[in-house]
Amino acid sequence: MEGELHHPSSDFAKELEKVPGGEAIKKCVQCGICTATCMVARESDKYRPRQLIQKILLGEREEVLKSLQPWLCMSCMMCEERCQEGVSPSDIFHAVRRIAAKEGHVPSAYKQTVETVLKDGWLLEDSYSDFIEDDRDDLGLEMNLKWNKKFVEHVKKKYFPEVEE
Numbered sequence: 001m002e003g004e005l006h007h008p009s010s011d012f013a014k015e016l017e018k019v020p021g022g023e024a025i026k027k028c029v030q031c032g033i034c035t036a037t038c039m040v041a042r043e044s045d046k047y048r049p050r051q052l053i054q055k056i057l058l059g060e061r062e063e064v065l066k067s068l069q070p071w072l073c074m075s076c077m078m079c080e081e082r083c084q085e086g087v088s089p090s091d092i093f094h095a096v097r098r099i100a101a102k103e104g105h106v107p108s109a110y111k112q113t114v115e116t117v118l119k120d121g122w123l124l125e126d127s128y129s130d131f132i133e134d135d136r137d138d139l140g141l142e143m144n145l146k147w148n149k150k151f152v153e154h155v156k157k158k159y160f161p162e163v164e165e
Helices: 010-019 022-027 032-037 039-043 051-058 061-066 078-082 090-103 109-119 132-136 147-159
Strands: none
Touching: 010 051, 010 061, 010 090, 022 051, 022 090, 032 051, 032 061, 032 078, 051 061, 051 090, 061 090, 061 132, 109 147
């Protein structure tokens, strides 16, 4: 069931409508189904999708962009499946994260993850143990995974030209 479009009045909501995924903000009627079905909200009292969308609709731009909340969405899409208005809070939060990242508001855990991948070529390089090397050898697979660093160099040049060696 597709919901009718509403006309959010906050400048932030209007800004978000122009970002891919953010246009769904026009359909939200603040029913709370997103929070009621959210696995993260069920386990944490710090994450409430409905309240985050409400802050967007009220124009609390800086608070939303500097908040950890948009980054807590696991993109499981349970909320979208149940929303009778066809809203995807996950898409909205992806759009919020895009704006936040452009303005330098990225949680340190995400920055550290990207730095680790760009530096090591792996998210969990420490977990690549001798045991895994032996398994790869038994399977006839390459044990030296330095090729991943070559791929990382390609990604750096293409997507992160400002990152120095």
